[in-house]
Amino acid sequence: MPLEAKLFGGFQLLSNDGQEIKIANRRARALLAMLLLEPGAALERDHICKLLWTGRFEAQARASLRQCLLGLGKIFEPLGCDLLEVSRSRIGLNAKMVRSDIADLESALDDGQSAQATELLSAIGGKPILDQMSFGEDFEIWLAERRQTTEQRLQTRISAALAKLKTSDNLTEHDKLLDAWMVRHPASSRVIMSDLHSGKTRIAVLPFASQDSEDSEGYFADGIVDELITTLGQVPQLLVAGRTSSFQFRDAQVTLPEIADTLHVSYLVEGSVQRQNEDVHLNVRLIDGQTGFESWSHSYDGTIDDMFASREEVAKTITRELGRALKLNIEEPDVRQMTDNKEAYGLYLQGRALTRRAIGDGVLSKAIELLEQALEIDPEFAECWTALAEAHVYTAVYTPCLDKLGEVERMAECAKRAIKLSPKQGHAKAMLGLYQWTRNDAVGALDLAFEAYRMEPENPAVVMRLGSFLLYCGRTQQALPYIQAAIDQDPVDGRNYGMLCVAHLNLGNINAAIHAGQRMADLGQPSLHLAAATAASGDHDLAVEQYQKTRLLMNSVIFLPAGTTPMTPEAMDAYWLLAAKGIHSGREEDRAQYCQMLEMLHASLPDPCDPTIVWPAIWMGYAPMVFKTLGKQITPPNMVGLMSLWADIEPIRQTRIHPDFWDFAKRIGLIAAWDKYGWPDLLPAPSS
Known part of the structure; x- marks a missing residue:
């Protein structure tokens, strides 16, 4: 029987009985992986030397390659496995002696074995090809090209398999295969479903004016708007702006084109609800976002009971009429089941x-x-x-x-x-993922988040939840597209920019991180993450100033820890200055002083795992405090700090390189999540 190679995630080579064949030389592992990624092709020795021994003299690189081949020969000889085909100029693989998980998946798809393909895809999950394998820029460029080629090849086969299943009315297997592929490649799954954001008509539904003395808060009008947002969101040809951003413009003193520009939409839907006793008049208008002119309107008259009983039909009617106005062939969408009361x-x-x-x-x-x-x-x-x-x-x-x-x-x-x-309550599943985090079940949390995303891929709250969970696990590159998609759909929700700021900071995109953090501050949210990005740029004085400014949001967006008594303004100012310097001044004496303060808070606060302790501990790389807070109990407010563990800057990295980090990561469920969904961008998989 042939050997089996795992190319998704960290590279592994398994014997016939499933035991891993240990290959200590990481370039030897890379050589085998390169050959497996180009099946049927022998690679030039010079090409291999250039990729794996970058910067060495040609003779030295060739000698290193020969030693590498000798080492592999000694490993395979006891197995009776003639794996490599070596000549003076080329190196290839004996295809009969080894198979890979990529080849197995492609064979299952080609042979119409959809159940097997689904099982293989589910096991692979979101693991990237040859995760954590790097030997310099040339190798990274080559690997990126191989990854792209392989993923495109898989997508073509997935598309063909899905089309065949749909033609044969095998919808159960079709949905299972599609769900498994969406975990790996949600973006390409949207290509398969003709559901990419590009090419969609972008639209926002603004709060309706309520002309009703009995509805002073506009709840009835908001209910109609919410039905419209939800119903229009199910139309494949439309991308509907998120409710949070749309409702920022209730009674806003800005022009309609300005609103459309801010929300990144081409059209706006606005309207009014006029209610007199039991009679209701509903007027809906479609506005061209560029000109601000009305291009279509629709009216509905009835009693309040009629409107309530037929609100689903009203939403469908308006959706249908909008489709005609926009010249879109819209199929009648499903309307969520609400209450009859x-x-x-x-x-x-x-x-x-x-x-x-x-x-x-x-x-x-x-x-x-x-x-x-x-x-x-x-x-x-x-x-x-x-x-x-x-x-x-x-x-x-x-x-x-x-x-x-x-x-x-x-x-x-x-x-x-x-x-x-x-x-089909995807949002409920996403929130249930938060519960799994508090139980140290990161795998369960991600499973629920991916499932929620498959149910509601156009719900920005669900999309952001998935992105944040991946960010907590250190999978920043995988998280970033979800975070950007959620912000693209809900661009005036300031809280989301904190996630974007941290994602860019983790990836080393300091200017982008500062821009996102500033946008968060401009939208009235705390600028804590902006200060972290500014400190990473080297401007410690400005970072201290930005962190201090957050003090102005006390008791409006930020609150004192639960169970504590209010401080005097003077004491509060002194505390925030101590915190700002401790985290961002860059001086060790300031850091040490604030670490002592955190120890005191940990011993005295009613909640010893409060985010006012956890977040600064992470930013200061104060690993012992991180371990005895997050390591003891994760909660919805303090878990946000997990996303900041993954910046490759001082002093944040001190927690990650601490000898107790691995025990901490295992205890809170991170290692199990990495095994299933891929290892963090900054950490090598155990096999490497």
Whole structure:
């Protein structure tokens, strides 16, 4: 039987009985991998020397290659395996003696073995080809080309296999294969489904004006807008701006073309709801984003009961009419199942509106109260269970909450209930992933995030959740496209720019990180990550100043740790100055002083794992504190700090190179996640 080579993830060579054949020489492993990536072709010795021994003299490189081949011969001789075909000028593989996981997958697809192909793809997951294998710029260029060629080859075979399954009406196998491929290549899966952002008509639905004395907060009008955003979002030819960004422009004193430019859309949908007693007049207009002129309008008249009973039909009608106006052949989309109870629906709209506001005394507790009232009326209301789950998550994150884990438990219960009632609740699955993080199950968290993405690939909250989970695992290059896609769809949600700032910082794109951090600050969010990026650029004085400025957001976006008493303004200013210098001045004495402060906070705060301890510890590379906080308990607010572990700058890298890091990574589930989804950009896989 032939040997088996694993090319997805870290390179491995397995014997007939499944045992790994240990090859200590990393260039020897690379040589075998190169030959396997170009099956049937023998490689020139000079070409191999150039890629694997860059910078060495020709004679020295050739001598190193000969030693490498001798070493491989000694390894394979006891196995009775004549693996290499060597001549004076070329080196090739005996194809009968070895097979690779790439070749196995291609054979399964070519032979119509869709179940086997799905199984192989599921095992491969998101692992890149030859992860963590690098020998200089020339090798990296060659490997990037081989990766691209191989992935394109696989995509062609996947497309053909999916088309064959669809033609034969084998939709179950079709969906399984597509789901498995989406885990690996969501972008190329969209090519298969003709669902790329490019080529779509970009559109935003703005908040409708409410002319109704009984609806002073606009909940009824917002409900109609939300139905439209959700329904239009299911149309393959449209890309709909996220609700968070669209609702930033309620009563905004800017022109419609300016709004369209900010949201990166070509068209705007706006409207009004006029209600008098039980009679309702709904007017919807399509606006050309470039000119601001109306290009189409639609009116609907009826009673409030008519409107509620037929709101799904109203959404479908408007979608259909929009399709005609935009000259798009739109198939009638599915409309999510809500509730048939008008009172429950009204309470749901009010509760969810407060949840999305999040900040403010009693805002989230009132949201939970309203949503629970709605569920008392209609306990089968799946969307409301999802909204209640979100309210509990926000309570843990945006309030000085002591019982963070209790809120997470309640969130998980609500999310599970939502999924049981409506299995397509992708947002609920994504939130359930947060619960898995708190249980040190990073694999389970990523599994749920990918599943949620397959269900709702156009929901920016779901897309960002997946991107953030990958970022927490150190898979920054894989995370970045998801983060960018979420921001592209929801460009005025300031919180997302923190993720983008950290992603660029992790990849060494300092200027891009500073730009993203500044955008976050401009949108009214804390500039903590901007300060980290500025410090990485070498401007420590400015970084200290930026970190201090965040103090101005105290009690509005940032809150004191739960269970603590308010500080005087003078004490607060002194603390923020101590923190800013400790994290970003670059002086060891400042760092040591603030590390002592963190020790004191850890010993005295009601929550010893509060993010006010965790985040600075990560930025200062204070590994012992990282291990005894995140290593003890991950919570929704402190887990965000995980994404900052992966910047290759001082002093952040000190945590990663600490001898206890591997035990920490194993304890919180990271190593299991790396084994399935690929190792971090900055860490070599164990095999290498």
